[in-house]
Amino acid sequence: MRELSEIDIRTSFMNCSKGEAFRIMVPVGLEHLDWERRDYLGWQDPKAPQRAYLVTWRGDEPVGIVLRRADPVASRARFQMCSLCQTPQPADSVALFVAPRSGDAGRNGNTIGTYLCVGLNCSAHVRVEPPVSEIQPDPSAVVASKIEGLLNRLDGFLAKVDSV
Ligand SMILES: [Zn+2]
Known part of the structure; x- marks a missing residue:
């Protein structure tokens, strides 16, 4: 993805007030991040771990959303699937996040x-190459299609949050 500056990030949030966006703890060292290997920038609030932020680009516009992690519900499931990267993982590595809709x-x-x-x-997760096999002779093609799927689902999620 294209690099995001602190200004890009602060002006990107569609589902919180300007005042709130101004107070968000933006990660330090943005210029040192490996932007090539990211499809969005996501982080947890260091002061309020239930809060998380996700910022990406929609065309030339940075778009960000504020998320709140829901309290875990007791479940016997050992694995959960993230709805964006669709990687099955141990249940405690995936959680329900809630985003207020915009406006x-x-x-x-x-x-x-x-x-x-x-x-x-x-x-x-989507950049983990599968081993070469008869059904997957080209691991890099698998990664490319997983990245595309992630971007499509991310776009769909942002569109749902964006109620304006
Ligand atoms: Zn994921």
Whole structure:
């Protein structure tokens, strides 16, 4: 993805107030991140671990959303699937995150929930190359199609949050 600056990030949030966006703890060292190997920037709030942020590009516009991690529900499932990268993982590595919708809908309590990797590290998961096999002779093609799938699902998720 294209690099994001702190200004890009602060002006990107579609589902929180300007004041709130100004107070968000933006990761330090943005210029040292490996942007080539990311499809979005995601991080947890160091002061409030239930809060998380996800920022990406929609064309030339940076778009970001504020997420809240829902309390875990007791479940006997050993594996869970992240809805963005669709990687099955140990159940505690995936959690339900809730995003207020943008605009009036969100202010009225309307939210969109989705299961995401707790570490918001889908980009790393989709880049794990499968071993070469008869059905998957080209691991890099598998990775390319997983990245495309992640980007499509991310776009769909952002569109659902964006109620304006
Ligand atoms: Zn994921």
